Structures are given as structure tokens and as C-alpha cells.
Amino acid sequence: MAGLAAARNLADAGRTVALLEARSRVGGRIFTVRDGGEVLELGAEFIHGRPPELWSLIEEAGLETYELEGRTLQFEDGQLRATPAVANPQDESVPVLDGLESYLGPDIPFSEYLDQNHVPEELRRSAIGYVEGFNAADHRVIGVHSLGMQQTAEEEIEGDRLFRIRDGYDLLPQYLCERFLAAGGRLHMNCLLERVEWNARRVEIFASAAGQPVKLTARQAVITLPLGVLQQGSVEFVPVPAAVLESRRLRMGNARRFTMLFREKFWVTPGNGPVEDGDFSFLFSLESMPPVWWTPLPHISNTITGWIGGRRAAQLAKLTAASLGEMACDSLAGIFSVPAESIRDGLLGTYSHDWQRDGLSFGSYSYVPARALDACSKMTLPSENTLYFAGEHTDTSGHWGTVHAALRSGIRAAQQVLEG
Numbered sequence: 521m522a523g524l525a526a527a528r529n530l531a532d533a534g535r536t537v538a539l540l541e542a543r544s545r546v547g548g549r550i551f552t553v554r555d556g557g558e559v560l561e562l563g564a565e566f567i568h569g570r571p572p573e574l575w576s577l578i579e580e581a582g583l584e585t586y587e588l589e590g591r592t593l594q595f596e597d598g599q600l601r602a603t604p605a606v607a608n609p610q611d612e613s614v615p616v617l618d619g620l621e622s623y624l625g626p627d628i629p630f631s632e633y634l635d636q637n638h639v640p641e642e643l644r645r646s647a648i649g650y651v652e653g654f655n656a657a658d659h660r661v662i663g664v665h666s667l668g669m670q671q672t673a674e675e676e677i678e679g680d681r682l683f684r685i686r687d688g689y690d691l692l693p694q695y696l697c698e699r700f701l702a703a704g705g706r707l708h709m710n711c712l713l714e715r716v717e718w719n720a721r722r723v724e725i726f727a728s729a730a731g732q733p734v735k736l737t738a739r740q741a742v743i744t745l746p747l748g749v750l751q752q753g754s755v756e757f758v759p760v761p762a763a764v765l766e767s768r769r770l771r772m773g774n775a776r777r778f779t780m781l782f783r784e785k786f787w788v789t790p791g792n793g794p795v796e797d798g799d800f801s802f803l804f805s806l807e808s809m810p811p812v813w814w815t816p817l818p819h820i821s822n823t824i825t826g827w828i829g830g831r832r833a834a835q836l837a838k839l840t841a842a843s844l845g846e847m848a849c850d851s852l853a854g855i856f857s858v859p860a861e862s863i864r865d866g867l868l869g870t871y872s873h874d875w876q877r878d879g880l881s882f883g884s885y886s887y888v889p890a891r892a893l894d895a896c897s898k899m900t901l902p903s904e905n906t907l908y909f910a911g912e913h914t915d916t917s918g919h920w921g922t923v924h925a926a927l928r929s930g931i932r933a934a935q936q937v938l939e940g
């Protein structure tokens with residue numbers, strides 16, 4: 521989204537723009553697949569609140585959205601119970617995070633903050649579950665200043681409301697791409713960037729497509745490689761710009777999500793505990809794997825999605841979608857008191873993408889460790905008016921790890937190029 525937004529805006533402004541993409545599709549970490557009438561998101565799924573840039577693009581593209589609603593369930597001590605219908609049902613943990621908005625102390629890891637404030641064990645567990653799940657972060661690393669900023673940023677955009685694009689999130693990057701091409705932009709798909717040589721006057725891009733070298737020369741370049749790729753060093757920069765050095769202070773988080781498609785919704789079958797009188801939106805089961813589940817309610821669908829973020833996601837590294845589904849049938853059997861075999865019988869397929877092992881991403885999304893908040897803003901500073909960096913990790917407003925952060929950063933980088 522960052523690259524497409526920057527490219528589209530620059531092409532619209534009359535610049536000659538080439539866009540390089542290593543994959544055979546656009547959208548990056550927005551990745552939608554479709555099966556039997558179901559829209560399955562393997563990357564970003566939710567629009568968090570009402571970020572203006574994202575909504576104006578959705579409206580411009582004429583895409584239909586809907587807001588998530590439905591009851592929230594909690595599975596605890598072997599009991600499944602409904603909790604008040606709120607979009608963020610791990611509400612008990614929020615007071616801990618709310619305190620961070622006005623926190624003026626040093627930027628320390630969240631774990632230290634919990635220790636210093638003697639947060640009781642139960643609250644501590646749910647706060648860690650929330651921070652690791654939502655931020656895909658290690659709570660011993662993520663900084664409290666970034667968490668406080670995130671809280672404030674979310675409130676400003678009604679971040680507790682969740683929306684989806686009914687026919688698939690990928691329609692949004694595809695729309696941006698169409699606008700870019702219509703404005704005269706050139707798109708190089710399946711084109712892997714390998715080296716960037718630059719100085720104060722120009723930039724040379726070395727890439728390869730179908731085994732053939734590709735070389736492009738330009739006055740300026742916007743680099744929207746994911747943080748994981750920048751940190752991996754698979755793209756060489758000569759010389760190494762300050763932004764790349766700063767990127768090493770940030771962290772790429774890890775999350776695993778998988779969507780299970782069923783013949784029918786076994787969880788609304790009469791007799792299945794508190795769900796029998798209807799469906800649910802979110803289900804939290806902190807002790808099991810995965811700890812978070814959701815359905816696309818009120819959209820009609822026979823899918824249920826599992827989510828694990830943070831350190832626990834590493835436990836699922838290397839599992840295929842099918843083995844994730846196998847494992848999850850046992851967890852669901854425990855939660856709904858239904859034999860695992862009958863759940864397996866109704867399972868038509870499990871869909872997942874391993875972002876950690878994806879060499880064009882190396883992780884899910886970024887987070888900011890303690891004392892690294894300035895790294896994001898330093899990454900937004902142009903290098904000699906030649907190189908500009910964008911992507912969700914370059915956000916400076918507390919929205920890291922989101923589609924709207926990526927979009928906003930691309931618009932910002934295009935503006936910087938135009939002013940440069």
C-alpha cells in the first residue's frame with residue numbers, strides 16, 4: 521500500500537514513475553484468496569476505526585464495507601460464557617494501557633512497566649495477551665511510549681470499531697494500481713530489487729526479472745521494502761543510508777493467522793453451550809492455542825479465524841495450513857464440547873500464509889522497542905533528496921503495523937519527493 525500510494529500520487533502529479541514489485545500480485549501484506557464464494561484474508565483484514573486517508577480511498581474506489589458486530593465469548597476455567605458485546609473484549613487489560621497515555625516516565629519495556637506498577641497477576645496476563653496479540657510483539661521488548669502513543673492514536677480514529685471490505689481487501693491495492701497505470705505509471709511485476717546505488721544526484725536500481733538483470737536510473741526513489749526485508753539485508757544499499765541504519769532499531773513482529781472453512785457452522789448448532797442462541801464475533805481463550813478466534817459476523821460465512829501474535833506465534837512456525845487446522849480442531853472441541861472428529865468431518869479447508877518465512881516480508885508487522893521511538897521519525901528524513909523511505913514501519917503517529925499507516929506513509933513520501 522505504501523509503494524502503490526506513493527507511485528499513484530507521483531504519477532498523478534505528472535512525474536515519470538516506475539514501480540517494482542517482486543511478487544506476481546500487488547498488495548503485499550494485503551493478500552486475499554477466494555474459494556467457493558468465500559472471501560479469505562491471509563494478511564490484513566480489518567479497517568481499524570475511521571482513518572481518513574483509508575476511508576477516502578475506499579469511497580473513491582466505491583468499495584462496499586461492513587462493520588463487525590456480534591457477541592464476544594470468553595473460554596475460561598473450562599467455561600464458555602458470553603461477555604458484553606464490545607469490539608475489544610479484553611477490556612480488563614485496557615486500564616493498564618490507558619495509564620500509558622499520560623505516563624511521563626522513561627521509555628521502558630512493557631514487562632518492566634508491569635513489574636514497577638505491581639500489576640496483579642490476572643490483569644498482567646490479560647494485558648500481556650492483548651499487547652502480544654495485537655502488536656505481534658514481545659512484551660519484554662516493546663516500549664511503553666509507543667504503546668501510549670498507540671492508545672491515543674486509536675482513540676482519535678475510533679480504533680475500537682472494526683470494518684471489513686466485503687468483497688476482499690485486495691480490491692483496494694488493485695484500485696490504486698489501476699489509477700497508477702491510468703496516470704501513465706510503469707509497473708514491473710516479478711521484479712526483485714537487489715541493489716540500490718545512490719548519491720546526491722541520482723539513484724541506480726539493480727533488480728532481476730525471470731533471471732534477467734534489470735537496471736533503472738532515476739533522480740529519486742521511494743523505498744517501501746518491509747522492515748523485515750530491510751533488516752535481513754537481502755537488498756544492498758551503496759552507501760548505506762541513515763534510514764537503513766535506523767531501521768535496525770525497530771522490530772518486526774510475528775503473528776500467525778489461519779481461517780478454517782466449514783461445511784456448516786458447528787458452533788451455532790443447538791446444544792453447543794451459550795452460543796446456541798446465535799453466533800459470535802470474537803472468542804477469547806487465553807490458555808489455548810490459538811488464544812483468539814473471530815468470525816466475519818454479520819457477513820454470512822462458514823469461516824472461523826484463529827490468531828496468535830507475539831512470542832507464542834513462534835511455536836507454530838513451520839506448521840502448514842493443514843496442520844494448523846488439525847491442531848485447531850482439538851482446541852475448538854475443548855471450547856465447544858463437541859467431539860474433535862465431528863469438527864474435522866465438517867472442515868473443508870484451512871487457509872494461512874506464513875509471513876515469517878516469506879522472504880518478501882520476514883514477519884507480520886513492525887513494533888517499536890523501548891527507546892527506539894525516534895527511529896521511525898528519522899526514517900522519514902530524505903537521504904540527500906534522493907532516497908525516501910515509506911511503509912507501515914515509518915509511521916510516526918502511533919499506527920504502526922496497519923494498512924492506514926502504510927497508506928499514509930506513501931502519501932507522505934510522495935509529498936516529500938514533490939517538494940524535494
Ligand SMILES: Cc1cc2nc3c(=O)[nH]c(=O)nc-3n(C[C@H](O)[C@H](O)[C@H](O)COP(=O)(O)OP(=O)(O)OC[C@H]3O[C@@H](n4cnc5c(N)ncnc54)[C@H](O)[C@@H]3O)c2cc1C
Nearest residue numbers: 521522542548549563564565566713911912921922923926
Ligand atoms: C497476518 C497479518 C494480519 C494483518 N492484519 C491487519 C489488519 O487487520 N488491519 C490492518 O490495518 N493491518 C493489518 N496487517 C498489517 C498490514 O497488512 C501492513 O501493515 C501493511 O499492509 C503493510 O504495507 P506496506 O506497504 O508497508 O508493506 P507491504 O504490504 O509488505 O509491501 C511491501 C512490498 O514490497 C515487496 N517487496 C519485498 N521485497 C522486495 C524486493 N526485494 N523487490 C521488490 N519488491 C519487494 C513485497 O512483495 C510487497 O508487495 C496485518 C498483517 C499481517 C501479516
